[in-house]
Amino acid sequence: MKKVFVILALFVCSTVSLAAQPAFNERPKLVVGIVVDQMRWDYLSRYYDKFGNDGFRRLLDQGYSFNNCLINYLPTVTAIGHTSAYTGTTPAFHGICGNNFAIDGRKVYCCADTTVMPVGSDNMKDGQMSPVNLLSTTIGDQLRLHTDFRSKVVGISYKDRAAILPAGRSGNAAYWLDRKNRKFISSTYYMQDLPQWAKDYNKVLVKNEEFKKVGEDVGLYPLTGHITVDMAIAALNGEQLGQGSETDMLCVSFSQTDAIGHKWGTRGEHTDEAYLELDKDLARLLSALDEKVGKGNYLVFLTADHGGAHNNQFMQDHKMNAGKWSSKEVRESVEEYVAQKLGNRKPVVEAIRDYRFYLDHEAIAAQGLDLQRVKDVVIEYLRQSPNISFVTDYEKAAYAPIPAFLRERILLGYNFHRSGDIIVCVDPGYYEFGSWSSPVGTTHGEWNPYDAHIPLVFYGWKVPHGENATEVYITDIAATVCALLHIQQPNACIGRALEFNYDD
Numbered sequence: 473m474k475k476v477f478v479i480l481a482l483f484v485c486s487t488v489s490l491a492a493q494p495a496f497n498e499r500p501k502l503v504v505g506i507v508v509d510q511m512r513w514d515y516l517s518r519y520y521d522k523f524g525n526d527g528f529r530r531l532l533d534q535g536y537s538f539n540n541c542l543i544n545y546l547p548t549v550t551a552i553g554h555t556s557a558y559t560g561t562t563p564a565f566h567g568i569c570g571n572n573f574a575i576d577g578r579k580v581y582c583c584a585d586t587t588v589m590p591v592g593s594d595n596m597k598d599g600q601m602s603p604v605n606l607l608s609t610t611i612g613d614q615l616r617l618h619t620d621f622r623s624k625v626v627g628i629s630y631k632d633r634a635a636i637l638p639a640g641r642s643g644n645a646a647y648w649l650d651r652k653n654r655k656f657i658s659s660t661y662y663m664q665d666l667p668q669w670a671k672d673y674n675k676v677l678v679k680n681e682e683f684k685k686v687g688e689d690v691g692l693y694p695l696t697g698h699i700t701v702d703m704a705i706a707a708l709n710g711e712q713l714g715q716g717s718e719t720d721m722l723c724v725s726f727s728q729t730d731a732i733g734h735k736w737g738t739r740g741e742h743t744d745e746a747y748l749e750l751d752k753d754l755a756r757l758l759s760a761l762d763e764k765v766g767k768g769n770y771l772v773f774l775t776a777d778h779g780g781a782h783n784n785q786f787m788q789d790h791k792m793n794a795g796k797w798s799s800k801e802v803r804e805s806v807e808e809y810v811a812q813k814l815g816n817r818k819p820v821v822e823a824i825r826d827y828r829f830y831l832d833h834e835a836i837a838a839q840g841l842d843l844q845r846v847k848d849v850v851i852e853y854l855r856q857s858p859n860i861s862f863v864t865d866y867e868k869a870a871y872a873p874i875p876a877f878l879r880e881r882i883l884l885g886y887n888f889h890r891s892g893d894i895i896v897c898v899d900p901g902y903y904e905f906g907s908w909s910s911p912v913g914t915t916h917g918e919w920n921p922y923d924a925h926i927p928l929v930f931y932g933w934k935v936p937h938g939e940n941a942t943e944v945y946i947t948d949i950a951a952t953v954c955a956l957l958h959i960q961q962p963n964a965c966i967g968r969a970l971e972f973n974y975d976d
């Protein structure tokens with residue numbers, strides 16, 4: 473009898489396990505990707521007791537959390553993070569090497585596209601945007617390919633890059649905020665005119681008294697999260713997402729958390745308010761999904777594009793190693809050192825972006841200097857500089873005396889045409905201090921856990937409750953979603969499909 477009971481118990485367990493897993497060609501009605509800009513992983517536990525039951529805690533208490541998700545490339549910045557989560561690959565392959573970078577010496581903003589026009593606004597500066605610089609496909613692109621483009625894919629965010637890059641090159645639409653005119657806009661890459669539902673929401677938005685009050689500084693307020701969710705719900709209803717015969721995708725990114733972090737850091741009332749209000753916004757979004765698509769019929773993943781360091785002065789005040797690293801001061805010193813060594817009269821550094829040195833190849837050649845010699849002299853100086861842990865010539869990084877894990881991140885972040893010539897890693901607790909970070913604020917960009925350890929939570933369709941601490945990567949997100957949907961991975965995906973414990 474004991475043996476029969478054991479066999480029966482095993483049969484029941486295996487039946488439950490199999491029942492929880494999707495059938496081979498079964499898919500949810502809607503996939504919802506959520507990216508919270510500059511969200512450190514430890515915010516989940518820091519605010520857990522303050523969250524309500526229907527936002528973050530709903531995802532954690534009913535979903536599956538991978539508690540050791542890391543970013544596996546350098547630098548850790550917004551445009552790269554959003555792109556890597558949805559493509560399953562890194563700058564080496566998807567080509568988005570920063571918010572701002574250079575393509576063969578030509579300066580670019582990641583989404584700038586002069587061949588398109590703004591839609592819904594006359595704001596040329598903020599409206600001429602598209603995924604023109606994205607080299608690889610995304611989850612949404614693969615979903616559209618799989619369904620012969622019957623699936624709808626829509627991206628929404630305060631930031632243009634956070635709406636455009638997740639939606640991919642074949643996305644039906646991306647909408648971002650025109651702060652000057654207080655409305656959501658798009659570009660002719662996607663459409664010639666805004667859909668009526670978007671026009672209707674914009675009519676409401678321009679009358680928003682709080683928005684009128686805060687103006688173009690709206691990113692510094694939780695209001696941005698409120699209107700992002702309002703727009704997402706408007707798209708959900710207006711486009712009838714999750715209501716057709718094929719799986720659709722909604723990509724929602726919350727950017728106010730990044731602006732607030734840069735301004736006020738990782739601690740204090742502003743950051744607390746940002747995440748507690750975001751919790752309420754998530755609850756509203758999930759409630760709308762329940763109502764429109766049906767609980768259990770949609771799949772959600774929540775992650776971040778990067779984390780953020782604690783303010784350096786805050787760390788120093790508590791006797792920990794930290795400080796500022798000024799690329800402006802370093803650049804001036806580098807130019808002086810190179811001129812002394814090589815006798816050049818014109819600068820050799822075009823720019824320093826995200827701890828990467830872009831050398832001015834044309835100016836170097838025009839002065840009769842050897843490019844490799846200039847690189848060597850710049851590195852020679854940087855190795856003598858304080859608060860730099862490692863420095864390497866990108867083209868020699870594979871053999872540089874750098875820890876293997878760090879060398880791999882450097883190489884995965886390197887695109888020959890777009891990443892510059894030299895990269896530095898600053899000491900733990902140090903970060904570049906510039907116009908994007910106030911004295912009490914913070915920034916990000918390095919390999920350290922504060923910048924590279926991010927949340928990854930799956931919830932909803934066929935996702936069991938559970939958690940684990942296995943080391944996984946931001947590039948695993950796309951592979952996992954595509955495996956659940958039984959569609960091909962993005963065409964440069966290097967991630968692996970993560971497994972849930974269906975016996976929990």
